[in-house]
Structure formats: C-alpha cells, structure tokens
Amino acid sequence: xxxxxxxxxxxxxxxxKGEFREGLYALKEESPTTKFVFGLRDIMxxxxxIRAQWRDLGVYDALENVYDGIAVYGSRDLYDVAEAYAIxxxxxxxxxxxxxxxRDGECTDANEIRERYQVPxxxxxxxxxxxxxxxxxxxxxxxxxxxxxLQSVHPDLNAVFVTGPLMPLDQQEKLRARAxxxxxxxxxxxxFQLMAAADAIVSMGGYNSVCEALSVGRPLVIVPRSTHxxxxxxxxxxxxxxxxxxxxxxxxxxxxxxxxxxxxxALTRDPRDHARLxxxxxxxxxGASNLTAYVSRWLSDDGMGGRANGREQLSTEGWA
Numbered sequence: 001x002x003x004x005x006x007x008x009x010x011x012x013x014x015x016x017k018g019e020f021r022e023g024l025y026a027l028k029e030e031s032p033t034t035k036f037v038f039g040l041r042d043i044m045x046x047x048x049x050i051r052a053q054w055r056d057l058g059v060y061d062a063l064e065n066v067y068d069g070i071a072v073y074g075s076r077d078l079y080d081v082a083e084a085y086a087i088x089x090x091x092x093x094x095x096x097x098x099x100x101x102x103r104d105g106e107c108t109d110a111n112e113i114r115e116r117y118q119v120p121x122x123x124x125x126x127x128x129x130x131x132x133x134x135x136x137x138x139x140x141x142x143x144x145x146x147x148x149x150l151q152s153v154h155p156d157l158n159a160v161f162v163t164g165p166l167m168p169l170d171q172q173e174k175l176r177a178r179a180x181x182x183x184x185x186x187x188x189x190x191x192f193q194l195m196a197a198a199d200a201i202v203s204m205g206g207y208n209s210v211c212e213a214l215s216v217g218r219p220l221v222i223v224p225r226s227t228h229x230x231x232x233x234x235x236x237x238x239x240x241x242x243x244x245x246x247x248x249x250x251x252x253x254x255x256x257x258x259x260x261x262x263x264x265x266a267l268t269r270d271p272r273d274h275a276r277l278x279x280x281x282x283x284x285x286x287g288a289s290n291l292t293a294y295v296s297r298w299l300s301d302d303g304m305g306g307r308a309n310g311r312e313q314l315s316t317e318g319w320a
Contacts, residue, residue, distance in 0.1 A: 119197075
C-alpha cells in the first residue's frame with residue numbers, strides 16, 4: 001500500500017476543481033503516519049472569490065482534518081493570509097511563513113551585465129519584462145513611449161525590453177523595428193541579472209517577477225495582468241501601499257504618459273534608501289531554504305514541523 005512519509009501539495013489544497021479530495025482523504029485514513037503539508041502562495045486571488053471557492057470545495061475541512069502544516073510563501077507583515085482567507089483559529093497554529101521564494105542568482109557586476117547585453121556603460125538603465133510575453137505587448141509598447149519621453153529629460157537613459165518567447169512574432173518585430181543602441185529589445189535574457197543591473201524596473205505582477213525585482217532592491221513599476229483573476233493587481237496595490245512600488249492598471253497605459261510618470265518616480269528614488277525600505281519590510285528572500293528546513297522538520301522523528309508546543313511559529317528570517 002502507498003505510505004509516503006510526506007505529501008506536499010502546492011497552490012491548490014484539493015486540486016483546481018477538488019480532484020485531489022478523494023485520494024487525499026483516503027491516504028490520510030490508510031496511512032496515519034504520513035504528514036501532509038500544503039504550500040500556499042500568499043496572494044491567490046480576490047479574497048471573496050477564494051473564500052467562496054474554498055467553502056464550495058471543502059478546503060476549510062481539509063486544512064483542519066487532512067493537513068498537518070501550511071507553508072506560506074510570503075510574509076505575514078505584508079499579507080496576512082489567515083485574515084485574507086478567513087482561516088479558522090483552529091487551523092492558524094499550522095501556518096508557517098517561510099518568506100518569499102526567489103531563485104539563487106549569480107552575483108555579477110552591473111558593468112559586466114551591461115556589457116553582456118550591449119548596453120552603454122553610462123546612464124541610468126530601465127529594464128522592462130513581461131514574463132512569457134503572450135499578453136505583454138501593450139506593456140512594452142507603453143514602456144517604449146515612456147522611455148522616448150524620458151530621454152528628452154534624461155538624454156543618457158538606456159533601456160532593455162525582454163519580450164519573452166511567447167509574444168507573437170509580429171509584435172516582437174514591431175518592437176525590434178524601434179530598437180536603438182540605447183533601447184535594446186531581446187526575446188530572452190536572464191531577467192534576474194538584468195534587474196540587478198537596473199536603476200528602475202517595469203514588470204507585470206506575477207509572483208516570480210515581482211519577488212526577483214524586490215530581492216535586488218530596485219524601484220519597481222507594476223502593470224498587473226488584466227484578467228478575471230485579480231491576484232496581480234492585489235500584489236501591486238499591496239506593494240504600492242508600502243512604498244515599494246508604483247502600479248498602473250493596463251487600461252491606463254494611455255500612450256505611455258502614466259508609465260513615464262511612474263518611471264520618473266523610480267529613477268529619482270535614492271537607491272540606498274529604497275533598498276533599505278525593502279529590507280525593512282521584507283528582511284530576507286530565503287523562502288526556498290526556509291521551506292526546505294520546514295519540510296525536513298516534518299520528516300524528523302518529532303514530526304512537529306514549524307510548530308512548538310502547539311503554538312503558531314511564524315518566521316520570515318530563517319530558523320535562527
């Protein structure tokens with residue numbers, strides 16, 4: 001019989017439509033020693049929608065009766081998932097905030113990165129990325145107009161736009177046709193490295209892109225994806241409220257004027273002050289190593305995971 005030591009379920013506690021429910025409950029009954037951990041990204045969607053979905057699918061019962069621990073990929077100080085998703089008090093002791101998960105980036109000198117991507121060595125650098133790029137053209141089109149406007153004020157301003165491999169080829173070609181020595185257009189790049197070399201960043205509001213931008217401490221302008229899900233907009237609003245970013249709704253891109261204004265804010269921020277503010281609000285980005293340690297504790301003999309004496313143990317700064 002199947003009897004794993006640990007089951008780690010990511011993002012959807014019972015599957016997108018509840019398809020995991022029967023199997024999880026059966027395994028819980030048949031293998032009482034198996035530990036169940038749910039990995040929860042902090043912002044999933046609008047709270048009303050998530051609460052209703054969790055009620056309809058029976059997620060609250062699963063959090064109470066199936067899962068032993070809940071690893072949150074975020075910070076309670078920035079976004080309190082217990083309050084947002086109405087997690088019952090009886091379940092809150094299972095929460096463990098691991099911090100934000102950011103991949104390890106190769107430490108490279110900013111001048112080396114500029115040279116690698118053929119960016120002039122002098123002048124501020126704006127980096128604009130749109131993830132895979134399938135719906136990112138309006139963002140980069142507005143970013144191009146914004147950079148053109150700003151170069152009249154900051155003549156030494158440079159920019160790198162990364163379209164992503166999924167942007168339709170005709171849209172990529174339109175952007176490449178406008179490329180100059182001070183405004184590069186690339187299909188692929190190491191976005192993390194480019195962000196580290198940037199003075200200001202334009203990004204959509206996905207978890208990975210935003211966390212990478214925050215981790216390098218650069219001023220960020222977010223244009224959240226506009227769909228039926230409002231996850232990216234909530235993330236943008238949350239960060240803007242703490243002074244970590246500016247955000248613009250896609251319908252307000254209006255030829256790049258609003259984006260130029262937001263980029264002017266980003267370019268005139270004191271870099272050290274901004275980086276200090278990021279670290280004050282988000283002390284570390286060690287979510288991956290913290291998650292590894294948390295899961296390892298569930299595999300240890302005591303099987304207590306992140307809990308001590310039944311009390312909630314929350315951390316965004318590792319296990320020290």
